[in-house]
Amino acid sequence: MCPGYADNDQGVTVPPWKIKVVEPIALGPEPERRRALETAGYNTFLLRSEDVFIDLLTDSGTSALSQEQRAAMELGDEAYAGSRSFFRLEQAVRETYGYRHVIPTHQGRGAEHLLAKVLVEPGQLVPSNLYFTTSRVHVELAGGVWTDVSIPEAEDPESTHPFKGNLDLAALERVLAAAAPERVAFVRVEACLNMAGGQPFSLANLVGVRELTRTHGVPLILDATRISENALFIKDREAGHADSTLAGLIREIADLADGAVFSSKKDHFVPIGGLLAVNDDDLAERVRELVVVYEGFPHYGGLAGHDMEALAQGIHESTDERIVRHYVSQSAYLAGLLLERGIPIVVPVGAHAVFLDAKRFLPHVPQEEFPAQALAAALYLAGAVRSMERGIVSGQRGNDPYDGLELVRLTIPRRVYTQEHLAYVADIVTDVYERRELVPGFQMVYEPAHLRFFQARFEPRAPFLEPPREKSRAAAVR
Numbered sequence: 001m002c003p004g005y006a007d008n009d010q011g012v013t014v015p016p017w018k019i020k021v022v023e024p025i026a027l028g029p030e031p032e033r034r035r036a037l038e039t040a041g042y043n044t045f046l047l048r049s050e051d052v053f054i055d056l057l058t059d060s061g062t063s064a065l066s067q068e069q070r071a072a073m074e075l076g077d078e079a080y081a082g083s084r085s086f087f088r089l090e091q092a093v094r095e096t097y098g099y100r101h102v103i104p105t106h107q108g109r110g111a112e113h114l115l116a117k118v119l120v121e122p123g124q125l126v127p128s129n130l131y132f133t134t135s136r137v138h139v140e141l142a143g144g145v146w147t148d149v150s151i152p153e154a155e156d157p158e159s160t161h162p163f164k165g166n167l168d169l170a171a172l173e174r175v176l177a178a179a180a181p182e183r184v185a186f187v188r189v190e191a192c193l194n195m196a197g198g199q200p201f202s203l204a205n206l207v208g209v210r211e212l213t214r215t216h217g218v219p220l221i222l223d224a225t226r227i228s229e230n231a232l233f234i235k236d237r238e239a240g241h242a243d244s245t246l247a248g249l250i251r252e253i254a255d256l257a258d259g260a261v262f263s264s265k266k267d268h269f270v271p272i273g274g275l276l277a278v279n280d281d282d283l284a285e286r287v288r289e290l291v292v293v294y295e296g297f298p299h300y301g302g303l304a305g306h307d308m309e310a311l312a313q314g315i316h317e318s319t320d321e322r323i324v325r326h327y328v329s330q331s332a333y334l335a336g337l338l339l340e341r342g343i344p345i346v347v348p349v350g351a352h353a354v355f356l357d358a359k360r361f362l363p364h365v366p367q368e369e370f371p372a373q374a375l376a377a378a379l380y381l382a383g384a385v386r387s388m389e390r391g392i393v394s395g396q397r398g399n400d401p402y403d404g405l406e407l408v409r410l411t412i413p414r415r416v417y418t419q420e421h422l423a424y425v426a427d428i429v430t431d432v433y434e435r436r437e438l439v440p441g442f443q444m445v446y447e448p449a450h451l452r453f454f455q456a457r458f459e460p461r462a463p464f465l466e467p468p469r470e471k472s473r474a475a476a477v478r
């Protein structure tokens with residue numbers, strides 16, 4: 001049980017913190033927003049943050065630090081080797097997740113890179129639930145073959161399956177039976193499956209994956225980036241876990257895997273940092289051999305001593321049910337406002353974001369004209385709300401046929417925005433929904449070689465959200 005929290009009458013958990021330091025934000029006028037969008041090639045990643053009013057691009061590195069984290073940062077030991085801060089971090093990881101070997105990295109993809117270098121041989125498979133952009137690219141750059149074994153519901157935005165992050169155990173068994181162990185590098189299971197809408201796996205499913213990987217002699221690696229929220233969903237949705245503590249569930253999940261990668265920029269409330277944590281001595285040694293090539297000495301892995309202090313404290317806070325529950329209830333609140341207004345979103349509501357379903361939001365824009373990219377741009381133009389495309393731009397490789405999810409992610413930074421901010425976001429989404437026929441498709445005019453969503457540039461195929469709405473919510477605020 002988790003004492004010490006209260007819900008208000010809109011179902012939002014009252015934040016278990018109060019605000020001590022604030023950062024000013026401002027809404028610029030519509031012509032300036034239009035200019036900023038054109039300069040950014042209609043890609044929200046390329047906007048300047050000073051031109052953004054409510055920044056829901058990502059929950060990555062955008063959390064507010066706690067006073068305890070800031071205080072801990074004063075203790076940062078910046079020694080190149082043998083830093084006290086490293087050993088505090090190692091202890092926090094061991095206590096919370098139980099893994100014996102802890103290798104810090106500059107961020108999550110640093111850990112993914114090292115893992116792929118060490119575990120993946122050319123031609124080997126990496127079965128996983130759906131995909132994550134950076135995770136997949138590192139496996140592919142190492143010559144591996146990403147193999148989706150998610151359940152079909154993961155790609156159905158309207159399915160109310162409570163655990164869309166589950167792996168399809170029958171599909172996994174087929175892959176392992178045909179290829180394991182020589183042709184399978186590892187099985188990857190991502191907590192709160194990002195690209196499907198922040199959807200959790202169930203503990204029962206993870207137990208099933210563990211049994212299969214053990215039978216077939218293949219390592220099981222978690223992407224534990226959002227393990228805290230996944231544990232909370234298990235507590236709330238899976239029979240038999242209502243009385244577990246969040247810390248206990250997190251540990252139970254971690255214990256089922258041979259190791260984990262973390263982008264600590266999410267659940268651990270830090271602006272920078274990642275981790276690779278494993279139990280196997282030999283694997284750890286091979287990773288440490290590469291850390292010095294790509295990240296830094298194994299006692300800092302690309303982080304400053306003060307970063308490791310903030311991270312160690314953040315790990316402790318990530319097991320506090322009141323903090324995690326408040327965070328997840330913010331997504332549910334925003335989703336509730338949008339559902340009341342008939343706006344198509346992914347259900348059930350996930351951990352860290354509300355995902356708009358661009359195929360249903362903009363049915364007149366075919367997927368090859370990037371509806372989610374266009375919708376993200378429209379939200380910015382309408383009210384300086386920054387979101388992220390999670391559709392064909394993020395998911396497609398080369399010119400492969402693609403008909404997967406086409407989503408816009410309204411991602412909620414941790415401990416940053418209030419209910420008023422989220423209500424404003426709901427009004428802007430509603431405004432665009434009411435004018436959706438004014439949002440045309442895009443053409444891509446610049447495509448980078450890797451992870452194209454970060455830096456691609458676009459042009460609208462017709463006048464974009466014109467004429468501007470005189471009495472739009474954003475205009476009224478201005």
Ligand code: PM9
Binds near residue numbers: 223263265274
């Ligand atoms: N996720 C996100 O916004 C930031 C970069 S991609 C737009 O969701 C998982 C599940 C992630 C993740 C990053 C990484 C990589 C690994 N796994 O960004 O390198 O969600 O720290 O982590 C982002 P880093």
